[in-house]
Amino acid sequence: xxxxxxxxxxxxxxxxxxxxxxxxxxxxxxxxxxxxxxxxxxxxxxxxxxxxxxxxxxxxxxxxxxxxxxxxxxxxxxxxxxxxxxxxxxxxxxxxxxxxxxxxxxxxxxxxxxxxxxxxxxxxxxxxxxxxxxxxxxxxxxxxxxxxxxxxxxxxxxxxxxxxxxxxxxxxxxxxxxxxxxxxxxxxxxxxxxxxxxxxxxxxxxxxxxxxxxxxxxxxxxxxxxxxxxxxxxxxxxxxxxxxxxxxxxxxxxxxxxxxxxxxxxxxxxxxxxxxxxxxxxxxxxxxxxxxxxxxxxxxxxxxxxxxxxxxxxxxxxxxxxxxxxxxxxxxxxxxxxxxxxxxxxxxxxxxxxxxxxxxxxxxxxxxxxxxxxxxxxxxxxxxxxxxxxxxxxxxxxxxxxxxxxxxxxxxxxxxxxxxxxxxxxxxxxxxxxxxxxxxxxxxxxxxxxxxxxxxxxxxxxxxxxxxxxxxxxxxxxxxxxxxxxxxxxxxxxxxxxxxxxxxxxxxxxxxxxxxxxxxxxxxxxxxxxxxxxxxxxxxxxxxxxxxxxxxxxxxxxxxxxxxxxxxxxxxxxxxxxxxxxxxxxxxxxxxxxxxxxxxxxxxxxxxxxxxxxxxxxxxxxxxxxxxxxxxxxxxxxxxxxxxxxxxxxxxxxxxxxxxxxxxxxxxxxxxxxxxxxxxxxxxxxxxxxxxxxxxxxxxxxxxxxxxxxxxxxxxxxxxxxxxxxxxxxxxxxxxxxxxxxxxxxxxxxxxxxxxxxxxxxxxx
Ligand code: ADP
Ligand code: ZN
Ligand code: ZN
Numbered sequence: 001x002x003x004x005x006x007x008x009x010x011x012x013x014x015x016x017x018x019x020x021x022x023x024x025x026x027x028x029x030x031x032x033x034x035x036x037x038x039x040x041x042x043x044x045x046x047x048x049x050x051x052x053x054x055x056x057x058x059x060x061x062x063x064x065x066x067x068x069x070x071x072x073x074x075x076x077x078x079x080x081x082x083x084x085x086x087x088x089x090x091x092x093x094x095x096x097x098x099x100x101x102x103x104x105x106x107x108x109x110x111x112x113x114x115x116x117x118x119x120x121x122x123x124x125x126x127x128x129x130x131x132x133x134x135x136x137x138x139x140x141x142x143x144x145x146x147x148x149x150x151x152x153x154x155x156x157x158x159x160x161x162x163x164x165x166x167x168x169x170x171x172x173x174x175x176x177x178x179x180x181x182x183x184x185x186x187x188x189x190x191x192x193x194x195x196x197x198x199x200x201x202x203x204x205x206x207x208x209x210x211x212x213x214x215x216x217x218x219x220x221x222x223x224x225x226x227x228x229x230x231x232x233x234x235x236x237x238x239x240x241x242x243x244x245x246x247x248x249x250x251x252x253x254x255x256x257x258x259x260x261x262x263x264x265x266x267x268x269x270x271x272x273x274x275x276x277x278x279x280x281x282x283x284x285x286x287x288x289x290x291x292x293x294x295x296x297x298x299x300x301x302x303x304x305x306x307x308x309x310x311x312x313x314x315x316x317x318x319x320x321x322x323x324x325x326x327x328x329x330x331x332x333x334x335x336x337x338x339x340x341x342x343x344x345x346x347x348x349x350x351x352x353x354x355x356x357x358x359x360x361x362x363x364x365x366x367x368x369x370x371x372x373x374x375x376x377x378x379x380x381x382x383x384x385x386x387x388x389x390x391x392x393x394x395x396x397x398x399x400x401x402x403x404x405x406x407x408x409x410x411x412x413x414x415x416x417x418x419x420x421x422x423x424x425x426x427x428x429x430x431x432x433x434x435x436x437x438x439x440x441x442x443x444x445x446x447x448x449x450x451x452x453x454x455x456x457x458x459x460x461x462x463x464x465x466x467x468x469x470x471x472x473x474x475x476x477x478x479x480x481x482x483x484x485x486x487x488x489x490x491x492x493x494x495x496x497x498x499x500x501x502x503x504x505x506x507x508x509x510x511x512x513x514x515x516x517x518x519x520x521x522x523x524x525x526x527x528x529x530x531x532x533x534x535x536x537x538x539x540x541x542x543x544x545x546x547x548x549x550x551x552x553x554x555x556x557x558x559x560x561x562x563x564x565x566x567x568x569x570x571x572x573x574x575x576x577x578x579x580x581x582x583x584x585x586x587x588x589x590x591x592x593x594x595x596x597x598x599x600x601x602x603x604x605x606x607x608x609x610x611x612x613x614x615x616x617x618x619x620x621x622x623x624x625x626x627x628x629x630x631x632x633x634x635x636x637x638x639x640x641x642x643x644x645x646x647x648x649x650x651x652x653x654x655x656x657x658x659x660x661x662x663x664x665x666x667x668x669x670x671x672x673x674x675x676x677x678x679x680x681x682x683x684x685x686x687x688x689x690x691x692x693x694x695x696x697x698x699x700x701x702x703x704x705x706x707x708x709x710x711x712x713x714x715x716x717x718x719x720x721x722x723x724x725x726x727x728x729x730x731x732x733x734x735x736x737x738x739x740x741x742x743x744x745x746x747x748x749x750x751x752x753x754x755x756x757x758x759x760x761x762x763x764x765x
Contacts, residue, residue, distance in 0.1 A: 011032060012067065013033060013065070013068065013070070014085055016047060017063050017114050026113035026114060026115065028063060030066075030071050032082050032085070033065070034085065037085060042093050043063065045090045046126075047086070100118070102371070105374050106120075107364075110759070141211060141213065142182045142183075142210070143182065144211045145183055145207075147176070148205055148207040170190050170192070174189065182213075183197060214327075226298040226299050231267075235263055235264050235408070238253055238407075239264055248376065248381070249402065250376075250383040251383070251385070251406060253387075254388075254647065258413065260412045271346075273346075277345065278343075279346055279349065280338060280342070281296070281349050282334065282335065282338060282372070283351050284334065284352045284355035305323070306331070306332045324343075345379045346381055347381055347382045348384070349386070350369060350385045352386070352387055353369060353387045353390060353391065354391040354609055388612055388613065389612045392654055393665045415625065416645060417626055419629065420439055420628045421639060443626055447586040452584070453581065453583045453585070454584065455581075455588070458572060459572060467506070468518075469514055471512055471517075474510070474511040476503070480716055525542075531570075538568060540570055541568070542569075562581060592630065593631050601658075601661070605654060607638040608638040629643075662726060667727065669726050670725045671722055671724055672737060673720060673755070674722075675719060676719060677752060681751065682719050682721055685750070689744050690704060693740050696739065697736075701729070701732060703725065704723065704724075706721070709722075737757065
């Protein structure tokens with residue numbers, strides 16, 4: 001068949017990754033390439049192949065092209081088994097050779113299938129679908145009008161009053177200036193109907209052609225003029241470290257907020273562009289993008305584009321395509337932008353590198369930093385990580401020489417905000433029952449009076465957090481999820497924030513019947529209410545999950561605040577980071593304790609990072625900023641270090657604890673979470689897994705913790721239990737876990753038990 005057996009004929013074969021997200025088909029399958037396709041097929045294209053016993057037509061990615069000798073023995077000895085590629089789906093590769101190598105590395109690193117990794121690299125929506133066929137459907141075209149006559153002769157046309165009326169002439173005038181306008185732009189510019197265009201087309205004076213267009217995704221206010229500042233000494237030193245590096249080890253910029261890290265990034269990118277290379281600028285959250293984008297656009301113009309998950313599939317596809325075709329040189333985006341298909345990558349910058357959004361929570365559960373470092377290694381590019389509060393792991397890498405360290409210790413405007421700690425236990429003892437300490441109340445009044453702006457930060461949403469009985473202590477809980485309901489004032493309802501179940505707000509305690517059951521805690525709406533009470537007429541904006549669900553809603557709220565439309569911005573962690581509002585002189589943290597008590601080994605680190613970032617929002621302009629942190633634990637070390645602004649001291653304290661407790665970076669952690677509706681069976685299964693693990697751990701390489709209920713012990717009727725395993729060696733840890741799970745599931749009935757396996761989880765929940 002297919003000329004395979006004909007001697008002297010060179011046959012080629014494609015190694016194909018089948019597009020089925022199933023661990024069982026995570027093998028490479030080999031297909032013969034028919035002669036008709038041989039010149040067209042390249043590595044990284046998608047093909048249709050017959051797959052399985054029924055030879056069902058299935059999509060696949062060509063991972064390699066090989067010779068007969070490279071085929072597996074079973075195929076070589078039984079040539080009848082060799083099937084052939086049916087069809088090619090693309091005009092060129094959708095995944096480059098380098099990115100394919102990256103996908104293979106991800107498969108092994110994050111214990112998933114190659115197809116899952118490829119899918120994560122190529123844009124959503126290009127998968128084959130019988131009805132809509134190929135990726136071409138994601139491309140947008142527009143009808144554009146062009147002159148169809150030599151511009152030299154038009155003068156004659158325009159002079160001739162008998163053939164053309166005024167409207168038709170105006171079309172020609174416009175096209176003489178700007179040939180190739182879209183039909184809709186032309187009509188709206190001249191305020192005309194279709195008919196003049198149609199008439200001119202029928203006379204052969206115009207032609208209308210369908211033209212490929214890219215959707216515009218940049219809505220940032222980019223009028224800011226570009227002024228390249230003289231670098232400060234520290235910026236210059238950081239840049240020198242990067243420019244004069246001896247190798248491509250990642251560089252960590254540990255630079256306090258306001259030290260001008262962005263300017264260093266811009267210069268590094270300029271260097272890359274000057275040597276003909278491309279740059280990826282990663283930012284943790286979409287809310288931060290507009291500001292970064294406008295700085296980048298004023299500097300690099302339309303060489304910059306932006307991509308993020310709130311764009312439509314078509315919009316994202318366009319950015320991918322532009323990068324692939326070399327139409328842009330810089331992409332700004334969240335973690336998925338690390339896969340941007342630039343062909344000549346120079347640098348990947350990871351701003352706010354400590355942010356947890358860089359870790360993917362869905363399969364493949366990749367860590368963007370690790371992926372960026374691997375991609376840079378494959379493509380000979382540089383990785384620059386930047387933060388005011390580097391993750392303990394990254395700083396440790398810089399200390400032990402795996403990363404190169406650049407420090408920036410001074411703010412550009414040389415002003416650090418004053419930081420006050422308000423002890424809320426003391427406030428209560430003094431009879432202050434408000435959610436605002438006296439200091440915060442006074443400072444808000446001062447700020448408003450002086451025409452400046454304030455940000456109030458709260459790590460929660462809703463009117464208040466929970467409803468509890470002051471008499472018996474009963475808390476209103478969602479039975480399906482085992483978390484407390486959140487009280488919503490406007491609807492007077494209780495809502496479960498995991499499964500969205502709604503319950504009535506009780507007037508009497510369902511347990512003891514007492515009337516003293518009511519909402520407790522603080523929410524952004526409660527802040528609004530107290531603000532209006534103490535400062536009648538004050539204007540404020542709220543930014544949290546409830547107000548930012550719409551497209552571009554972040555941008556709208558932030559632009560309104562920037563434009564001075566409100567004196568106070570109240571928000572959740574969305575407003576904590578990266579934003580630069582020169583007129584904000586006061587930042588209030590309503591309850592720092594929320595993150596101190598998150599019950600995770602990183603809670604001190606996270607609190608320190610969050611508070612430092614929030615504090616960094618104050619006094620970005622010319623006026624001295626003030627930060628007030630309200631807490632019931634003023635003596636906690638994460639709070640003390642924020643007050644002193646001493647990262648190094650925090651690091652020393654924290655790294656000693658990590659070493660002592662055997663936590664990362666001194667060990668790798670693997671969380672084995674399992675869930676089932678049958679709690680008894682789940683517990684018994686998890687204890688069996690634990691004994692097997694203990695039995696297999698005779699050399700004592702692994703530390704095995706649990707099983708324990710997960711901190712959210714039930715979600716959507718499913719109970720959740722976890723076992724945590726620690727080991728110094730990541731590879732050994734992974735093999736151990738998979739060995740034990742496979743061994744147990746061979747003999748044990750698993751029923752509806754579902755595993756959720758995470759290497760180095762950000763939070764052990
Ligand atoms: P970071 O990212 O380190 O928090 P930014 O990059 O936002 O700090 O810089 C803080 C402010 O200082 C910005 O408004 C920026 O425009 C300004 N800035 C940065 N570098 C310089 C410089 N060399 N001279 C003057 N202003 C600068
Ligand atoms: Zn009660
Ligand atoms: Zn629920």
